[in-house]
Amino acid sequence: MISFHARVMRTCRFTKPKQERRLGGSRAVLFVYAMEGLESMSFVANMVSLVTYFHGYMNFSLTKSATTLTNFTGTSFLLALFGGFISDTYLSRFKTCVLFGCIELLGLAILAIQAHAHQLRPKPCVGVAPNLVNQCDDADGTQVAILFTGLYLFACGTGGVKAALPSLGADQFDERDPKEAAKFSSFFNWFLFSLTVGSIIGVTFIVWISTNQGWDWSFGVCTIAVLFATVFVIMGKSLYRHNVPKGSPIIRILQVFVAAIHNRNLPKPEMADQLHEIHDREAGLDTEILKRTDQFRFLDRAAITRTACDGRASTSINPGPWRLCTVTQVEETKILLRMLPIIVSTLFMNTCLAQLQTFCIQQSTTMDRNLFGFKVPGPSLPVIPLVFMFILVPIYDRVFIPIARKITGIPTGIRQLQRIGVGLVLSAVSMAVAAVVETKRKSVAVEHNMVDSIEPLPMSVFWLGFQYAIFGAADMFTLVGLLDFFYAESSAGMKSLSTAISWCSIAFGYFLSSLVVEIVNKVSGGWLASNNLNRDKLNYFYWLLAGISVLNFGFYLACASWYRYKEVEIKQ
Secondary structure: OHHHHHHHHHHHHHHHHHHHHOOOHHHHHHHHHHHHHHHHHHHHHHHHHHHHHHHHOOOOOHHHHHHHHHHHHHHHHHOHHHHHHHHHHOOOHHHHHHHHHHHHHHHHHHHHHHHHOHHHOOOOOOOOOHHHHHHOOOOOHHHHHHHHHHHHHHHHHHHHHHHHHHHHHHOOOOOOOHHHHHHHHHHHHHHHHHHHHHHHHHHHHHHHHHHHOOHHHHHHHHHHHHHHHHHHHHHOHHHOOOOOOOOOHHHHHHHHHHHHHHOOOOOOOOOHHHOOOOOOHHHOOOEEEEOOOOOOHHHHHHHOOHHHHHOOOOOOOOOOOOOOOOHHHHHHHHHHHHHHHHHHOOHHHHHHHHHHHHHHHHHHOOOEOEEOOEEOOHHHOOHHHHHHHHHHHHHHHHHHHHHHHHHHOOOOOOOHHHHHHHHHHHHHHHHHHHHHHHHHHHHHHHHOOOOOOOOOOOOEHHHHHHHHHHHHHHHHHHHHHHHHHHHHHOOHHHHHHHHHHHHHHHHHHHHHHHHHHHHHHHHHOOOOOOOOOOOOOHHHHHHHHHHHHHHHHHHHHHHHHHOOOOOEEEEO
8 A cells, every 4th residue: 555655646746747847838829829810810900991981981081080090009009008017916917818808809899880880870971072071971979989989998908918918928938948948939929920910811801891891891800800819818728827916016116216215315235135135935936036237226225124234133123115125126127217218219110110001001092003903902001011021920930040049049049139129220221212112103203294193103002012021021020029028028027017018119109100290391391291292202201210210220229238138046
């Protein structure tokens, strides 16, 4: 009996770790990829075409339609902050994905019902002559309320998913395990690949449905896609490594500032190891301990213990979290402060992206959009950079990274900040190419005496593919670099919130784009003021964006050189 019992105990002892090792890994992230692809299909399809729905079916003016779409897009990315806060503070990343997936599902369902029920929206103005548009009925208060309820539930849902889903996938790989470290370095590449595949389907198939079958069908298909996306992420529950929320990262950061100010008159200890830190078992079985850095040294005062400064052997008074913080908590705050200049330096690239999407579609209306007898819809033009990303991501992951890894010894081939820098350079090149192509387009209009003509120019719309392709490559480097950087560099307790901050770069870029156009028009005397692109100075505007992008890259280089990567010590 004793021998049998011993054999059973040995079996149990060695079987359990194998079961634990089966959690996470490549199988688990397949469900993450599936959700990202389906969710992106719905979001991107609507992001590029909703202006048509607002103008043609809700009878908004062109200005109001464009503003509503810009506000929706920017809010969707901004609400990622809310989703990240919920994920890090109250719910696990898995639960956050499910919750916000259901919110997104509800928003799309409301939009689908409104698009289908004629009494919930005004009589469409589609096909009405321009001089009779003013006679169309405006949407009443109830109809507008239904629209914005569905629209911003959609925005809230997609924002929460964007914050939690990348972190949920990255959690499935352990960077400390050499075997998993290589797979982790590829995760964000394939995450972008899933986003790209979904987006391609969205800007082609879903846009075709909205154009030819109706918006009720389009919203309906998007609703079903998000439903399946939520079901897929739930199906992987038993395979995931689930994170445990560590409380509000915002409160922890505020505690550091309050404690540092409170302890401002205390002398610093001579040795850094005299600062307050928890090294024993009370810190947890697998706790991330961050090493002290020399930047923002004033915040180190938050970790000064009174026993270290007044010579007493001990004290029975517990100062509390608002008077004494750990070095790890202080470093968590420093990391966020060091990240802010990096995110600021990427804002202008997303401003360029917003301008490219807006003006390229306008340029396309003046060009020949025929392709083998098929007329390419304007909102489908973003498929050009997406196709290039579809091609480039596997090449980057399977060819470039292995070669670079052998040279640098870094699992990701090059560091995240280097990758972001490459993307910023390519974005500046893209703006310069856009200026050259626009100069060519205007010269064709002059050459064929079509400056004031509404007929398409004898110039293929695929000339715009050059700038789109280069910007697609820029986006591949920068977006993945930012997601990887913010996840890897953030502390264990604020992974989702940090990932959300990287999405906010897109939000502020979109909001900034409208301001840039207004300022340029006022300063230049109206480069973009007329309704005729053939008479506007769009090529000058693109050159201006290219020049500012170069200056922005110089600012980024300074920020990246100043940044110090975190150093982690794991106590087990």
